[in-house]
């Protein structure tokens with residue numbers, strides 16, 4: 001299913017950083033901070049990694065990843081030094097980007113964590129995914145943001161709630177938060193073993209597993225929505241982009257579909273609220 005948010009006709013001459021319409025990035029329709037979910041289009045990588053691979057540890061040539069990152073940042077109007085990432089370990093730890101760390105996004109070592117948060121104006125936070133669920137959180141009142149990588153382990157550990165707690169620790173009200181959930185493997189394609197399905201049923205309720213052809217299909221997004229609601233985020237504040245990464249080989253990498261030989265997407269959110277006070281975002 002192609003979504004209308006993909007505009008193949010590149011339009012990068014808008015002056016509003018919130019309106020980002022190009023084939024390299026998808027955006028939520030109604031999210032208050034500058035953000036994006038990368039597609040696999042518009043890069044220079046080849047073969048199974050074609051073309052916009054943004055992962056450094058998937059066997060791609062470093063110079064190709066660098067060029068892809070340069071293109072992706074240019075298309076998103078991001079300063080690559082302001083783009084902060086972590087070494088993702090499928091845990092539930094968070095990393096805070098403080099004033100001291102601003103502008104050092106490219107300097108190793110990257111801390112081991114699966115979510116980042118910041119209140120530093122202009123700092124951008126990114127997570128890497130290729131089926132796992134990217135979750136972006138913004139507080140337009142307190143001007144804080146978080147980015148979360150949530151695979152099945154992180155979802156079971158309710159890392160999305162840890163991110164909400166971290167923002168609340170800085171003064172954010174959970175009921176004022178807005179969330180965008182990006183393209184990820186969806187219930188249509190995410191077949192899991194009976195043991196894992198049972199663990200999810202116990203934690204999140206029977207509705208997060210759908211049996212089809214006698215095999216359990218896991219609905220990670222539904223589990224995450226439950227976690228967010230329990231953490232105090234209103235249901236209506238959560239926007240889910242419709243795409244399944246496994247269903248759309250032309251647009252997305254999928255670790256499952258591609259047998260592990262595939263690229264990585266970035267999902268980013270910047271602590272930048274260009275749309276505040278006008279339009280549908282207020």
Ligand SMILES: [Zn+2]
Pocket residue numbers: 185186187188189190244245246247
């Ligand atoms: Zn699917």
